[in-house]
Amino acid sequence: MFGHKFKEEQFSFGKNVVQVNNGSFGSVPTTVLQKYKEAIDLDHEFSDRYLLYKLPGTLKEATAQVAEFVNSDVNNIVFTMNATTSVNTVLRSYPFVKGDKIAMFDITYGACANTVKFLSKRQGIEVVTVELKLPLEDDEIVEKFEATLKEEKPKLALFDVIVSMPGIRLPFERLIEVCRKHNVLSLVDGAHAIGILPLDLKKWKPDFFLSNLHKWLYVPKGCSFLYVDPKHHRNIHTFPVSHSYLDDEEVLSEELEKTRLVDRFAFYGTFSYAGIDCIPAALEFRRTVCGGEEKINDYCFKLAKDAANHIAKQWNTSILENAKGTLSTTMSNVEVPVNDQLLQFLKKDKKNIVKLRKTVDPLMLKEHNTLLPSIFHNGKLWVRFSAQIYNELSDYEYASGLFLKLLEENEAHILSL
Numbered sequence: 001m002f003g004h005k006f007k008e009e010q011f012s013f014g015k016n017v018v019q020v021n022n023g024s025f026g027s028v029p030t031t032v033l034q035k036y037k038e039a040i041d042l043d044h045e046f047s048d049r050y051l052l053y054k055l056p057g058t059l060k061e062a063t064a065q066v067a068e069f070v071n072s073d074v075n076n077i078v079f080t081m082n083a084t085t086s087v088n089t090v091l092r093s094y095p096f097v098k099g100d101k102i103a104m105f106d107i108t109y110g111a112c113a114n115t116v117k118f119l120s121k122r123q124g125i126e127v128v129t130v131e132l133k134l135p136l137e138d139d140e141i142v143e144k145f146e147a148t149l150k151e152e153k154p155k156l157a158l159f160d161v162i163v164s165m166p167g168i169r170l171p172f173e174r175l176i177e178v179c180r181k182h183n184v185l186s187l188v189d190g191a192h193a194i195g196i197l198p199l200d201l202k203k204w205k206p207d208f209f210l211s212n213l214h215k216w217l218y219v220p221k222g223c224s225f226l227y228v229d230p231k232h233h234r235n236i237h238t239f240p241v242s243h244s245y246l247d248d249e250e251v252l253s254e255e256l257e258k259t260r261l262v263d264r265f266a267f268y269g270t271f272s273y274a275g276i277d278c279i280p281a282a283l284e285f286r287r288t289v290c291g292g293e294e295k296i297n298d299y300c301f302k303l304a305k306d307a308a309n310h311i312a313k314q315w316n317t318s319i320l321e322n323a324k325g326t327l328s329t330t331m332s333n334v335e336v337p338v339n340d341q342l343l344q345f346l347k348k349d350k351k352n353i354v355k356l357r358k359t360v361d362p363l364m365l366k367e368h369n370t371l372l373p374s375i376f377h378n379g380k381l382w383v384r385f386s387a388q389i390y391n392e393l394s395d396y397e398y399a400s401g402l403f404l405k406l407l408e409e410n411e412a413h414i415l416s417l
């Protein structure tokens, strides 16, 4: 059912585009894109009517549907523009005091890691970094994390559900438990989560959890949900702080306390709500056209794995995977065969991968209608495959063959940079 024919029928990619990098910016089915354009038109026909009259109903419906999808109380779910904003909303609201520590892995998404670094400069937060040299077993990741929490006693730990680069899943459910056990706040960055894994916030009870709906759920940009445990509703403020601001200490009636968080986030500065407006349409597409979450995920998980096996075999290299096979999801990572000279160059300075990407990526994008993101991790060069319902094995053959060809053709140039 899925694959290239489905792509032709249901998506609106440009001519000859071979999208194997859904993980970066997501993909939107044509019917949902249509709904997005209608929402933009409706907004611009008469913004006062759209934003003041229609928006409250749109938000209520979208919140209810997302809350049900992730098993949360509706009053704990709000929307922001993207995962970076959701992370900033928490980190820049929480009343940290000088000397508080924040723990994170060294492979934490760069933008969010920078937010922590910013806090360290501005507020005297101490950053505690846990190094991961992958592949590792889940037990090893949990042990390293727990040892750091025991030793450093951070106030909060920031960790990803699925790390961006390399694209690997962390045992985040267990990391949340470890945080609870050691009285550390959990800020779970599930930028890649909704649309890949079934989410159960009532069961996991993190302090904070966020996910991008515009990555894997087929919602147009920019749309992230942020879950905040009720015990933190008073401390979390919109980013930017806006009209709806209420001081942490301000007490509301029992009834208004329940909706304290969602009321604050109902409107906090003018932006386009067209993405949020499309949430019901995206969920409907998943249910009706795709046949539900299991069908989507079965296809994408299998394809990511098959593609990685296939290309690693062709290249005679390895897959970034552990013995239990828990690291790969709808994204997988394959080692690129490189000669010793290039390997030494990449080892010498961690900025050298940027030189490689600045050479290869534009060629792939401009001349060949595809992109394979690459990363240097634990002494090896890897490419990340994203699998979506419109992909087939031949897409990965095309993109990886091209990547290797461009790398070989441009190696002398890369080494000279």
Ligand SMILES: Cc1ncc(COP(=O)(O)O)c(C=O)c1O
Pocket: 023, 024, 082, 083, 084, 085, 109, 111, 112, 160, 162, 163, 164, 189, 190, 191, 192, 212
């Ligand atoms: C783990 C992780 N966190 C945060 C982000 C940032 O997402 P956005 O650009 O939508 O803010 C990404 C994007 O790839 C990500 O992979």
